[in-house]
Amino acid sequence: MAARFNPLEADAHWQKIWEDRGTFHASDSSSRPRSYVLEMFPYPSGRIHMGHVRNYTMGDVLARYRRMNGFEVLHPMGWDAFGMPAENAAMEKKVHPGDWTWSNIDTMRAQLKRLGFALDWSRELATCDPSYYGHEQALFLDLFAADLVYRKQSEVNWDPVDMTVLANEQVIDGRGWRSGAPVERRKLSQWFLKITDFAEELLDGLDDLDQWPDKVRLMQENWIGRSQGLRFRFDLDSPVDGIASFDVFTTRPDTIFGASFAAVAPDHPIATALAGHDPALAAFIAECRQSGTTAAELETAEKKGFDTGFRVRHPFDAGWTLPLYVANFVLMDYGTGAIFGCPAHDQRDLDFARKYGLPVTRVVAADPEEAAEPIGEEAYVGPGRLVNSRFLDGLVAEEGIREVIARAEAEGWGDGTIVWRLRDWGVSRQRYWGTPIPIVHCDKCGAVPVPRDQLPVVLPEDVDFATPGNPLDRHPTWSKIDCPQCGAAARRETDTLDTFVDSSWYFIRFASQPKDAPFDRAEAERWLPVNQYIGGVEHAILHLLYARFWTRALKRIGLIDIEEPFSGLFTQGMVTHETYRAADGRWVSPDEVERRDGRLVVAATGEPVETGRIEKMSKSKRNTVDPEPIVDQYGADAVRWFMLSDSPPERDLEWSEAGIQGSWRFVQRIWRLVSEQAERGASSWLGGEGEAGAGAEAERALTRRLHRAIAAAGANIESLAFNKAVANLYELATAIEKAPPSPARSEAVETMVRLAAPMVPHLAEQAWALLGKEGLIADAAWPEADPALLVEDEVTIAVQVNGKLRDTVSAPKGSSREDLEALALASDNVARILDGKPPRKVIVVPDRLVNLVA
């Protein structure tokens, strides 16, 4: 009787051998074709969770598969190690963010190693290490020198209690997510990266990313938000503080004769100037500032405006003037911060016009009769021809747009232009645990870069988190420095970089990590771009857009000749679990719940538990399952197998006890097949049972199934359809189990082990050794499918009458249409249904079906 597979022994044994032999080290000098497989590196929050396990298992299967296919594979791992949780831990637990982070890294590294991932640990990096962020500072200065970095006053969300800037995501219902204090808007000097300079190429570049999910490309496209239209000048009837005109932007210049007002944003320079003479307007602007920015507030916010009393001249008619408003729904940071209002064909403008009694003139009509019809409570935004529009009458929108732009350009009061939704990337964070911005502020010289030989600018260790705010600001000495340019007393920048900067180039550093430079260009270019990048869809916009931008920026300044960092992208689904709630509404963790008499109860107290929705594993819902004890119990391979089974990788995977047990059974099933064969010995099938003819036929059938499995599993892994590859292996295992011992069966077992190797590598190594094979299966080649064995010589033909299946018949592959038709007509079922009448029409799809139309 064969012993069970013991993962506890096998996992550790093979992991040590892989490590000792450096099996997964990527060689920079290899002559093999290269493949760079990368999963988004984790934030070291404390422990590995199931989402990590799923993500890294997928990448690992692909990395191992590519290795078996002859590629030199780069599959590295590191840590996205800067960020706020470390500072929160520092405040709550009185530990230094660095100590907390590094100890988490140690824990999580050990957990990852326990799963047997084929990673090149020699390239491990952590973004909080000065040997990483120092190079980042150098790159920042390169971008600064190239004028891709600038500093400007900008409005931020300010938490007055924690005394820090909050990202938009950290503002919940207008309050700071930690302090709960109402968030204020403040103007602060912030560093920006000129991502808008790259808007066009970032948008155009999406077209070439054909191995990215359409969804992600679309999200980026919307985020970049290209709008084409006309930017034109409105002249004021009388100047304000020397300002005689201002620009507006519109995508619908064809509706220019429907204009009934002009409006500027509350923080538009004109509004500011006018407010200087008008206390009531100043009060209105102050009121606009007060109002919240959350989605809910915007939804219900009333359109409000302030009539300045000034008027602007219509560009096509100097005698026609429009009232100038300051309006709360006009945004300073989109377009020009000023609009013309065309109430008939824009709902917001219509709401505004009705409220302030402004004229509403229809200028688009679906058909000519409608030209005189008034607009009701809904703006008309549909197609049609222009009406009431002088020389534009009769034109469709596109023609009208072209005509107005042409005239504006000819007459010199406007230009056809493109406006982007994308804003420059604000990277300043008033936090300690991040990359220090390598700039010195000097009263005389302004912002001066830290000299290269003084990099890295290292974070001070002796910081205090007892008081809110940025510890770097409060540090007694750290920021004090002499100006590198003039030598006068100056001050270090105390803001640190957004952690998204850290993750915008780590994939380059993985590919090449010299000591004295961020990367070696030639070395990096040999590995990049990443062939397959795998991570959560939550990074579809920010991280992936920033990384694309950073790479293009490095290319523009001549540091690397790569445009797109990730040629293939895959976004995997989440790991979910049922949620449980006790009667008092508190969430109950799965390991406190047990089934008693068919009902779920809290194991300790027996109180009943209600089953809630299946949701993403999260601490707040208490529905997480810690991978580590599961790995201890079932071994790495069963967990990996489960992560790949059932759910398509892009969809959510529901964790279940039954599922992991099923995976465990499969691991043992493979092991049983292998160990039975090993016990039987390579020659015991000789003088086998049954008639030779039937045996040979069965062997051929098994071999064909084997080769179909090789082809299918390979194709499925290649396309990341792991759940289908899993099904291929189940099918093959069943076919082998049913076959009597034979050389073909022995061959099938050995090959099956190779097919399973990327997914269950420890089991595969152990089986490989047990079968007496030389070397590691990790180094073995992926089996080759023989094309001749992929085709059946006998095919099953579906026989339909009027498209309904009535029978199936067997025929030699490649049978003629006539033969197939004859076979179909010979079927009893068909004869009965046709009832002696000949079919009116016969459709034959060779090797597939015959459809008889009665």
Add this chain to the structure above:
RNA sequence: GCCCCCGUGGCGGAAUUGGUAGACGCGCUCGACUCAAAAUCGAGUUCCGCAAGGAGUGCCGGUUCGACUCCGGCCGGGGGCACCA
């Protein structure tokens, strides 16, 4: 509001270009082994029907010899963006 995706057995899901719907797994049922249980193995498992047969991929309609697949319209679920001019 705008944009996108998805609806297939009790459950997760399969199904090249339209061509035998339900592969594979989970669960369940029955059986074998066992004093018994666990483990394992075998058979079955879309629904209705004893059967012959019929129905069936969210709903309604269309195209087609033939539709899970293509088109139009609904309903339901999920995601992204959102006062974007």
